[in-house]
Amino acid sequence: MWAKSVAVAALAGAMAWASPGQAEPPAPYDITPELIDAAKKEGSVVFYTATDVTVAEKLAATFEQKYPGIKVQVERAGSERVFQRIGQEYSTGVYNADVIETSDAVHFLLFKKEGWLTPAVPKVVAESWPAEERDPDGFFAAYRAHLSVIAYRKDQVKPEDAPKSFADLLDPKWKGKLVKGHPGYSGTIMTATHAMSKALGWEYFEKLGKQDVMQVQSSTEPPKKLAQGERSVEVDGNEYNCFRLQEEGIPIEIVYAAEGTPLVIGNAAILKNPPHPNAAKLFYAYLFSLEAQQLNHDFGGLRSFHPELKEKAGRTPLKDIKLMLPDAAGLESEIETIKSRYEEYFGT
Amino acid sequence: MSNVASIAQAPRQTRRFDLSGPVFLSLGVLLSVLVILPLFWLLVYSFTTKAGSFTLDNFVTLVTDRAMRRSFGLAIGMALGVGALACLVATPMAWLVARTDLPLRRFVRALVTASFVTPPFLGAIAWEILAAPNSGIFNNLYRWLFGLDSSQYLLDIYTFAGLIFAIACYTFPFVFTLVANALDRVPSDLEDASSILGGKWLTTLRRVTFPLVLPAMLAGSLVAILQALTMFGSPAILALPAGFHVVTTKIWSLFQYPPKLELAAAASIPLLLLTILLLRGQKWILGRKGYTVLGGKSGSPMITRLGRWKWLAVSFVLSILCLTVIFPYAALLKTALTHTVDAPLSWDSFTLRHFHFVFFEFSATRLAMFNTLILGLLTATGVTAIALVVSYLVTRRSVLGAPALGVLATAPIAIPGIVLGVGLFLSYANPTFRLYGTLWILLIAFLTIEMPAGYQQLSSAFKGIHPELEEAGRILGASRLKALWQITAPLLRTSVIATWCFVFIGTIRELSATILLTTANTKLVSVIIYDLNESGDLGAISVLGILLLLVSFTVVFLASRMPIGSTRFQPRG
Numbered sequence: 001m002w003a004k005s006v007a008v009a010a011l012a013g014a015m016a017w018a019s020p021g022q023a024e025p026p027a028p029y030d031i032t033p034e035l036i037d038a039a040k041k042e043g044s045v046v047f048y049t050a051t052d053v054t055v056a057e058k059l060a061a062t063f064e065q066k067y068p069g070i071k072v073q074v075e076r077a078g079s080e081r082v083f084q085r086i087g088q089e090y091s092t093g094v095y096n097a098d099v100i101e102t103s104d105a106v107h108f109l110l111f112k113k114e115g116w117l118t119p120a121v122p123k124v125v126a127e128s129w130p131a132e133e134r135d136p137d138g139f140f141a142a143y144r145a146h147l148s149v150i151a152y153r154k155d156q157v158k159p160e161d162a163p164k165s166f167a168d169l170l171d172p173k174w175k176g177k178l179v180k181g182h183p184g185y186s187g188t189i190m191t192a193t194h195a196m197s198k199a200l201g202w203e204y205f206e207k208l209g210k211q212d213v214m215q216v217q218s219s220t221e222p223p224k225k226l227a228q229g230e231r232s233v234e235v236d237g238n239e240y241n242c243f244r245l246q247e248e249g250i251p252i253e254i255v256y257a258a259e260g261t262p263l264v265i266g267n268a269a270i271l272k273n274p275p276h277p278n279a280a281k282l283f284y285a286y287l288f289s290l291e292a293q294q295l296n297h298d299f300g301g302l303r304s305f306h307p308e309l310k311e312k313a314g315r316t317p318l319k320d321i322k323l324m325l326p327d328a329a330g331l332e333s334e335i336e337t338i339k340s341r342y343e344e345y346f347g348t
Numbered sequence: 349m350s351n352v353a354s355i356a357q358a359p360r361q362t363r364r365f366d367l368s369g370p371v372f373l374s375l376g377v378l379l380s381v382l383v384i385l386p387l388f389w390l391l392v393y394s395f396t397t398k399a400g401s402f403t404l405d406n407f408v409t410l411v412t413d414r415a416m417r418r419s420f421g422l423a424i425g426m427a428l429g430v431g432a433l434a435c436l437v438a439t440p441m442a443w444l445v446a447r448t449d450l451p452l453r454r455f456v457r458a459l460v461t462a463s464f465v466t467p468p469f470l471g472a473i474a475w476e477i478l479a480a481p482n483s484g485i486f487n488n489l490y491r492w493l494f495g496l497d498s499s500q501y502l503l504d505i506y507t508f509a510g511l512i513f514a515i516a517c518y519t520f521p522f523v524f525t526l527v528a529n530a531l532d533r534v535p536s537d538l539e540d541a542s543s544i545l546g547g548k549w550l551t552t553l554r555r556v557t558f559p560l561v562l563p564a565m566l567a568g569s570l571v572a573i574l575q576a577l578t579m580f581g582s583p584a585i586l587a588l589p590a591g592f593h594v595v596t597t598k599i600w601s602l603f604q605y606p607p608k609l610e611l612a613a614a615a616s617i618p619l620l621l622l623t624i625l626l627l628r629g630q631k632w633i634l635g636r637k638g639y640t641v642l643g644g645k646s647g648s649p650m651i652t653r654l655g656r657w658k659w660l661a662v663s664f665v666l667s668i669l670c671l672t673v674i675f676p677y678a679a680l681l682k683t684a685l686t687h688t689v690d691a692p693l694s695w696d697s698f699t700l701r702h703f704h705f706v707f708f709e710f711s712a713t714r715l716a717m718f719n720t721l722i723l724g725l726l727t728a729t730g731v732t733a734i735a736l737v738v739s740y741l742v743t744r745r746s747v748l749g750a751p752a753l754g755v756l757a758t759a760p761i762a763i764p765g766i767v768l769g770v771g772l773f774l775s776y777a778n779p780t781f782r783l784y785g786t787l788w789i790l791l792i793a794f795l796t797i798e799m800p801a802g803y804q805q806l807s808s809a810f811k812g813i814h815p816e817l818e819e820a821g822r823i824l825g826a827s828r829l830k831a832l833w834q835i836t837a838p839l840l841r842t843s844v845i846a847t848w849c850f851v852f853i854g855t856i857r858e859l860s861a862t863i864l865l866t867t868a869n870t871k872l873v874s875v876i877i878y879d880l881n882e883s884g885d886l887g888a889i890s891v892l893g894i895l896l897l898l899v900s901f902t903v904v905f906l907a908s909r910m911p912i913g914s915t916r917f918q919p920r921g
Contacts, residue, residue, distance in 0.1 A: 046868055053885065057709050074711050075868045077879050080604050087605075089867060092777040094785040096868045156498060176481075176499075182588070184604045185882070214506065214589050217882045224884025228689045230483040250688065335606065343415055347591035348601070 025138030026119045028126035031285050036067060038278035044071040045279035048086060048100045050079040050187065050266070051144070052220050052241060055300035062295060063286055070279055078218045079104045079187030090116050090272070098280035099287070101143055101268040103219070104187025105328035106335070108140045108267040118270040118277075122285035128307045129288075133265065143268035143287050144296055145303040147239040147261045147321070148192035148219060154251040156232040165258035166200060169235055170207050179214040179222045179231035182348065184339050188219035192236050192262035193338055194331045195324035199259055202341055208235065209345030226252055236262070243301030243315065256316065260324040266302075372747040375738055379756040382796045386771025387620075387763070393613035393774065406614035416598065420618065422508070422587075423577055423594035429512040430519055431573035437516070437668055438523035439565055444661050446531035447557075448652045456665055457528075463672040464521030465900040467857030467874060469581025470893045471518045473881060474676030476585065477683055479505040485679060506590040515582050517672040519575045523568030525846075526808070530564035531557070533812050536650045549652065567808065570626060571801070577619065578764035580860030581874075585881060595619060596764050596860060603864070609770065616767035623762030677897075684890035702887035706895075710888065716871040720856050721899065723787060723872070727794040728852035731802040732844060734795075739807035740832055744815055754807065761800035765860030768796060773864055785867045793861045798851045805850060809843035810836075849907050853900055 029035075039045075049056045053076040060072035077085065079102035089096060100111075111117050112135065119138040133142035150169070152162050163169050169178065181189040196204065214231050216222060222237030227250045242254050268287055274280035286292055293309055296302040303318055311317050397403045410416055444450045445457060463471075478485050481501040490502040504510060534557060542552040580596040587594055593601065595615060602612040654661055683689055684702050691697035706713055735757065741747055742754035760768065772793050777784030783792070813836060821831035837844075859874045866875050873896050880889045 048868070053710070053880070054705070057711060060711065061709070072711070073868060078882055081879075081882075083605060084603060084607075085867065087607075088773065088777070088864075089785065092784050093782065094777075094867065096785060184601055213591070215591050216589055216884070218884070221882065221884040224886075228480075228483045228884075228886070230480050232482075248687075339604070348588050348593050348597075 025121055025136065028121045028123040029281065029285065030123040031282060031289075035278060035282050035285075039067065039276070039282040040069045042276035042279045043069065044073060045276050045283045046073045046075065046096055046098045047283065048075045048082050048097045050077065050082050050102045050104075051296075051302075052076075052238070052244075052300065054244075055240070055296065055302075058299055059287075059292060059295060062291070063283060066286075066291075067282065070282070072283065078185050079107070080185050080190075083107050083187075086111075086116070086271075090114070095271070095273040095275055097271050098274040098276050099268060099270055099284050101266060101287075102187055103144075103146070103264050103266040104190060105265050105267055105326060106190075106332045107187065108135070108269060109328055109332060111269065112137070112139045116272045118272055118274065118280075120270050120281060120284060122288045124285075124288050124290075124306070129305050133305050135267075140267040140269035141288065142265045142305055144266040144293075145305065145318075146188070146264055146266070146301075147256075147303070147323075148188050148236040148264060149239045149242060149261055150233065150235060150255040150257050151223060151226060151237065151242045151252050152233040152255065153226055153229065154253050156229075159253070162253065163233060163255060163257075166196065166204065166235075167259070169233070170204075170211065172211075174211055174233060176212040177232040178208075178211055178235050179216060179225045179233070179237075180235035181219040181222055181237055182215060182217050183342055184348075185217040186219040188238060188264045189236055190335070190338065191264045191326045191328075191331065192219075192324075193342065194334060195260075195262045195326060197338065197341075198327075199324055202345075205341065205345050209347075213346065215346055215348055223252065226250075238301075239303075240301030244299075254316075256321045258322075260322045262324045263326055265326055265328075369747065371737060372741055372750065372753070375734065375741070376749075376753060376756075378734070379738070379753060379799075382792065382799070383756050383759050385775045386768055386796070387759070389774040390613045390616060390763075390767065390771045393610050394617055396610060398610065406610050407617075409611060410614055410618070415593065416615065419593040419595050419598040422592055423596070424622070426508065426512055426515070426583075426594055427573045427577035429509075430516045430576035431569045433512060433516040434520035434523050434572040435565060435569040438520040438568065439527055441520075441665055441668060442524045442527035442531060444654075444665060446528045447650065448654050448661070450654060450658070450661055450665065452662070456669065459669045459673050460521050460524050461904060462677075462897075462901070463518060463669075464525065465853050465857075465897065465904060466518055466673070466676070467581070467859070467877075467893075467896065468515060468518040468575075468579060469585055469857075469859055469874070469878065469881075470680075470889075470896070471672075471676055472514045472582040472585040473877075473886070473889055473893070474679045475505050475510070475514045475517075477679040477689055477886065478675055479503040479510065481506070483689055485682075506586055508587075508590070508592070511583060511586045511590070512576075514586055515576050515579060516572070517676075518582075519572040520672070522571040522575065523565065526564040526568040526571075527561050529843075529846075530561040534560045539650045564808070567804065571804070573626065574623060574761055577622070578761075578766075578860070580764070580766050580863070581878065584878075596766050599764065599766055600863075603770075609774075612767065612770060616764060619764055619767070620762045627758065627762075680890040680893050683886050684894055687887075689886050702891045706888050706891040710876075712871050712876050713892070715869070716873045716876050717895070717899070719787060719790075719870060720873045720896075723790055723794060724852045724855045724903070726791055727798055727855040728848045730791075730795050731798045731851045732806075732848045735799060735802035735806045735847065736840075736844065739803055739810050740836070743807055743810040744818070754803070757803040758800050760796045765797055765858065765862075766864065768793065769861035769864035772796070772861065784865070785870065787870050789865050790862065790870060790872070793865055794855045794858060797858060797861060798854050801854055802847050802851050805847045806840070806843060809840055809847075813839050845907055849904050852903055852907075856896065856900060 056074045056076050060074050063072055064070065082102050083104065086097060086100060117139040121138040125134055125141045129141055135141065150163055183190040183193040213235065216225060219236065219238045220241050222234035223241035223245055225231050226234055227245045239254060242252050245252050270280045270284050290306055290308050293304040293306040297304050297309055298312055394406055395402055445453050479487065481487055481504040484503065486503055487501040491500055505514060538556050539552050542556045547555065578596060580600060583594045583597050587597060599612045599615050602608045682693060685699065686697040687699050738753050738757050741750040772789060773784065776789050776792065783789040817835050818831045821835045857874060859878055862872055862875055863878065866872060873892060877889050877892050
């Protein structure tokens, strides 16, 4: 008994020593007038993001209004492109970006491992974010969450004919009517594909691959293909884009699949060598503020971990939706398999 | 006359300062660095493992991997399809425009220039708007006209054939321009001789005119094939939704996490070999025939009267132009001005919000426009200058080893832009150079990518001018450079301006290498269009596309009006 507990203690000690986060997470910080002044002197902040470009630009605009004199440069691309770009930049010593955000949680595990992040914990994150939605060492935190949903055009599909589950999508009547994003390109789809392959098995994708699915890249694109009227049903795609298109009056209906809807966490972090360190801190703290989170939610249709956030009327609250939870650590080792399987079934 | 006089005045001095030796050396070094460095790294990578030891595994994977083989097969099929289609369409068009009394010839030339100026990826997006099976304007029209239900469609651009068509629409001008220019250059003397000797109209066409423009046809088709083979944007936009890869998109997918740079490098080697093979093939077909046209231009070209065929010809030409320019542009304009793509054209759906978004909300626009313009101007000027000197040295064989320069200047054509992007990234984004994240690495990329086009244009122009004229100048005592400047250069004005425009347009529409080399501060319009396409913002794309086209047209227009001599860019027709 005694020997065993010693062994456990020793092991725990060794692990704590070996992990890069041996140091305590930094003390939480708040937005102070000194921070704002220092940020204003730097004059700008560079934000690498995978959020939909109109949402990201809107967030930037409200930040600029709130802190005049600090310009936000928004660099939007798909999660994997952002990842590829920052990988190229940091491995060659180019330090352009201040704050980074993608919808692929695996990225942040890798960034942390590579030592590309600066630990920073805004006060609100320390106080009210669920422990599992922030890095224990303070390197990153869940800036947003969203769902990858099935959706359809109400004017092309009658509600009684609409799919209720992923299994329904295998019906031959959907042949040539489906659109879906690509896991190699989109972090959201990668996370969702991983969760679905666990829940439904790869046979599901093998069958889906025979449905003549229109293959797009980013997870923002399937909803837009619905809006365009190019396909009637999306297999996956961002819930927030569907919300936004609904608000524009486009007849799209969201389906929360019977098997569960994949949840996707989007982390944010300050990079290791931000060209504008104070502006980066200010902007990073702003990202988690109620104002920004509410804007992301109301205008951007994103889900949030901020406890005071008011859910917008007409949207199904997160707690009422059956979810497929992400598993970033498990996904990391399976990316290769997912990509090659996917190519086998879908051709790209 | 005054030229001859001034040459005669200073014979000896200038001869001592014949600069071709040093010029040759420095160009050799420059081109070697531009071309050999990225190729060297590609080779190194293709033969190494991730750990850095020697291996052939990458090539084994190329051959054994089914998906990889398929992407090669499809890419080759696509490229040949594009080459054939482009040649088939462009040659009769060029002949009609250059050698017949077809009405509206100037207008036709202008519109072909327009389709040449159109970036292929923009054309592909426009064709998505027109011919996507469900939302495409043509398909909606078709269903509406015949009262069909929503499962029916006429065209599907997301197919192999659709892809070939969409690429050919924007590569046929390569064939057209070269053939039309060749037809302009072929002097009527030879054709007159044929007629005088009793050759019928068709015999003259077949036995004299056709052989004289055959090199241009082949060269043009070759350019079209190579363009298609190494193109990234259009396949990324049309082939991926259709569920297949071509080589370039496959290579691109190898950069996604976890990146397989070694395999990507290896995959580019067969492309390189294939291109060399094609170039050899061209040489072999042409054999040793000489196509020199003595003394620049002589006489005006022989014009064929179309007579009652006129309207058939007009409708042929117009329908091609509708497909390549008029319909796609209309689709972009409509998308830019309406809420959603499938919204009907009415006052209700009219909006300026895409313009507002691009100009006032989207923070990347201004920087990208500026970068694009600067790089376009620098690249066009740089490539034209270098290509001019190189093609002179090569065609006149004035220095021992000059043909090697020609090989170097042509070699980049064999490297897909995306692979060159990797090679350049490996070469210049390291502690020694630190060029990644600057416009320099993009400038180097563009100089390398555009060199073959510039060189091919100018060297074929040089081949059309017999060295006798220069030799006359040299005999009268002019140095090589002086002869070049005062005799050959004036004869080349049109070609030089055309090349400059060619390169400028090529630069601002480049996407495949650019996409790996841009960073936040070095964004280009082509890249933001591609980014926006990935997120499906067709309205914003249309606005940016229209903007890009307007800038391109302005530049081409200004360049064609440049007061250099009396000749203008494509003035005849």
